[in-house]
Amino acid sequence: MTADSLTKALDAAEAHCVERGEKLTPVRKRVLELVLEADGPVKAYDLLEALKPGPGSAKPPTVYRALDFLMTAGLVHKVEALNAFVGCSHAHDQDGHGGGAELFICSQCGAVEERHGGPVPTNAPAGFTILRSVVEHFGHCAACQPA
Amino acid sequence: MTADSLTKALDAAEAHCVERGEKLTPVRKRVLELVLEADGPVKAYDLLEALKPGPGSAKPPTVYRALDFLMTAGLVHKVEALNAFVGCSHAHDQDGHGGGAELFICSQCGAVEERHGGPVPTNAPAGFTILRSVVEHFGHCAACQPA
DNA sequence: CTGAAATGCGTGATATTATAACATTCATGT
DNA sequence: ACATGAATGTTATAATATCACGCATTTCAG
Secondary structure, X not given: OOHHHHHXXXXXXXXXXXXXXXXXXXXXXXXXXXHHHOOOOEOHHHHHHHHOOOOOOXXXXXXXXXXXXXXXXXXXXXXXXXXXXXXXXXXXXOOOOOOOOEEEEEOOOOOEEEEOOOOOOOOOOOOOEEEEEEEEEEEEOHHHOOO | OOHHHHHHHHHXXXXXXXXXXXXXXXXXXXXXXXXHHOOOOEOHHHHHXXXXXXXXXXXXXXXXXXXXXXXXXXXXXXXXXXXXXXXXXXXXXXXXXXXXXXXXXXXOOOOEEEEOOOOOOOOOOOOOEEEEEEEEEEEEOHHHOOO
16 A cells, blocks of 8 residues: 555545544544555554554553444454454445455465455355354465465 | 264264374363354353363363364364354365355354355455355344344 | 384463453533 | 543453473384
8 A cells, every 4th residue: 555545545534434423533543544554464462562652552452442443434344363454445334234344365465355245145044134244265366376 | 952963973073083084082072072062152261161170181272272173174163253163063074165164153042053165255356266264144043033 | 012203182381362440631512 | 610421541351372391192114
């Protein structure tokens, strides 16, 4: 992500929050920035390290609260299988499609692609109502195919 | 799961391991039994508690090693979004279909349904090779629909 | 049989991930 | 000013998972 598109993404995120009647506070914005800057999924405690050049501030709750906010706002996704977080380029609300995107994660280079409107699970058990889906695919992206 | 079908499942698991040239040792068998007995996904430290009526034995590595073995053998799945484990009724090898089943988990009663040959992700990025997929759906099973 | 190698497990310590509980600050409306 | 509520700071701890070492047993070539 270029510095320019990062700025744009942050502005878009801010607008997205305002629409929702919420505030993208400095801490939240900084966390989002760090997540978006990263090449791939980021760990919460790596964010924590990155957040504290200064002495006192930045304890675990700080980053987890910011991440919770950003996830609720649909700006960040958690990669459950990695206990890590990725930025969401679409800035969609997470309501209405089960709260989860379909993620394609390259184990080689860390690149993450996100898709929506994914495969409707046609083979759900009869009568099962899906409220939230976690769909994560791990493998090699086009650029990282083994020779 | 009835006591009778539990015994059958354990015997089948043992046969499954022998086929693979591996051993279902007492510790592994006991862990599998505990996972199968449970109503729903089980936490590793709950297994740990259940494993130690005696004083000394049963430390975290014991249960994690057993779980690793059982997962590799395809007898147990990890629910990534819950950090919990479920027994696998099919006793399939996990090779050949991305290492993951599609799980339907009732948040109300904890029931887990497992499906295979799930939705081929038609919208994968071009050139992406999937090695492992995590697909977990959370919601209400037929018996737990809200009134 | 014997000894090297592999495997499984016990044990203590520690790393990693996440939350609880309570205090403080700050913006906002009245 | 004062009350209120949201966000954050702060301390502690819970929950999840792995490392590293050593011992016991099995396996099997020689």
